Amino acid sequence: MCFVTEVSFCESKCQKTAKRIKKKNKSNSKIKTFTKKNKKKDSETVIIEKLQAKYIDPSQITKFGDFPLSSKTLKGLRECGYHKPTEIQKETIGLALQGKDILGAAQTGSGKTLAFLIPVLEKLYCNQWTRLDGVGALVITPTRELAYQIFETLRRIGEHHDFSAGLIIGGKDLKFERNRMDQCNIIICTPGRLLQHMDENPLFDCVNMKILVLDEADRCLDMGFEQTMNAIIANLPPKRQTLLFSATQTKSVKDLARLSLKDPSYISVHENSEFGTPKELSQSYVICELQDKLSILWSFIKNHSNKKIVVFFSSCKQVKYIYEIFCKLRPGLSLLPLYVLFATDLAARGLDFPEVHWVVQADCPEDVATYIHRVGRTARYHRGGESLLMLLPREIKMVDKLTEKKIPVQKIEINPIKLNNPVRKMEAFLAKDPTLKDTAQRAFVSYAKAVFLMKDKEIFDAQSLDTNSFAKSLGLAIPPRIRFLQRLNARKENSKNQKNSFNNKANNKTYFTTESDEDDKIKNKSAIHFNKTDSENSASDDDKPTNTPFHVSDDEDSDDDNILKVKRRDHDIELPTDREMADLDMGRNKNKKPITKAAAAKKILKKENCTKEKKSELAMQYEEEDEGGIDIEKAKLVLKEEDKFDKQLFKQKVKAKHKEEKRKLKEKKKKEEEEAKDEFGESESEEEPDLSWLPDPDKIYGEKTEEEKRKLRRNIDNLEEVLKKKKKHKIEQISSSLNVNEAEELAMMLLKNK
Structure with missing residues (x-):
């Protein structure tokens, strides 16, 4: 309608101009007017066919208009200010538009979000997807914050398309999401909430889904989300296009097999680059003691009050306490927990904080991948940035691992004169506020747990932490109890004491057997087993073999039939006592060897010598047989016969129990009657009481x-x-x-x- 109105307006204007010219010139010359003709529009199917025929070499692409993209997508990109594609976008968008599976890896801040959102929009556009077709694309991310960021980007660049999109994350109204799942064409979600809808929501249907995207794919496929992702993938259609993107991409064959990728294209634009992080990022580290971390951080913030800083800690409780205490100390700039300034690794992946100047890692990252994602919050889109890593003396090995991954970090020294230690003020605040003190204690324990749970034990050791000094640096006068470390130390001491006590006994006793008695053979075998295990354990702990008075003999010239023998040289033979054998059995139980119920039952029977007498004739005959091995069929019959006698014995015991209960009840009633008779009946004494002393x-x-x-x-x-x-x-x-x-x-x- 707008186009037709504009044309008619142009015709009337031309006619008026012609009349004026005719009056002025007073000539008979005729003025011809030209009208604009409407061009015939191509159908949407023809447009799609033309776009699909325009796929070109990525090296020839300099702007988004060179891609075979729809006019709606190009208009959305122009309005958002996206004109030139990045390297990862050049390499992946063209292949994704052709329907290929992709493994995309690029440095943080290189534009991976657009690299998969543009193919999602074009895939559904080329399939002429409508709201009635249901879910056509799934975008799965590990965190809610990243999902929200992707949803906002999709909403801006896909504004002119007719698709409907939904943000499905935890913490939102589940009922509201459930009622609208069947109306969404593109779903951006976290794994847990998506699986919940798959299990509980009858409106959710992804049978016709065309494309699956995993952002931060290595995190989605790791152990934390393994079971959830396996359940999700099992519900997805096998015929689909799959796109995986991350700064630290997975190459595990097991992970790729789970996703059923078909001839995927691996694209890593920075794999052959000089550094594993952006060139514009300046990286440094400092070696400090645990108790000096907070004073260094406080002084750093005070000296960079006009900069935007993100500080990473190991746990949420640390973030909470540092935020609260620093707010009371008033550093001179605004503080925010979780996102900007103080954050955990939750904010390390994918989130785009605009114009971050510094990334400070107050606690050492778990591995190199975590370090890369943390520092990726700055130096994004070819902008500059700086990072600082605080390391304890034991954690210096992390620098070597970073160097192996082509990450340049430089050591810097801190002038102790310029440090400002706020410990005194923190102690005063904790003394006034019990709630803040409790938060500090929780932060202390959570840091110890985080260090203890780290996988790389060469770098992280919770036992070596100076807890007293660390507690004082947090403003705590007394370090809180770390119960899990205390239990761990207690177990180690018990096992060590037990080993020492056994070794002392072993130096004074001899265990040897030449008898044919079965009980003695069992005792000697247990002694052999335990001493062998104990020597192996002590060798692994101390890197030295344990000196034991035993050696295992397997000579072919031995007189007995037993393969293993225990001998003691140059000493008299002395057999162990029952108490010592019980100690050996206890020691074997604590040597990480599980004991079955059958073995425990046999042990009790042997200890108490309470063998059950057989009552059926078949069982007596079976015991008298001297055959090797066990006849299973005959043993079943024996058990059935013995079970009959057991049932009779059980009935007799039940009857006897009931009789005993009845007898006790009768005695109780009789006793109550006697007590009542003594109170109200005749007195037991026949003599009358003397009442002369009573007054008249x-x-x-x-x-x-x-x-x-x-x-x-x-x-x-x-x-x-x-x-x-x-x-x-x-x-x-x-x-x-x-x-x-x-x-x-x-x-x-x-x-x-x-």
């Missing part, structure tokens, strides 16, 4: 009237009848109606009647 109630309370006496006699008669009939029942009800005087009178009369 008539003198104290006065004499009673005839009416009161009659009433008292009636009550006594009633009470006697009740006692005769029910003995003790309802006495409390009758006696409660009497006052004090009547009660005393009643007591005197009862005593006289007796």
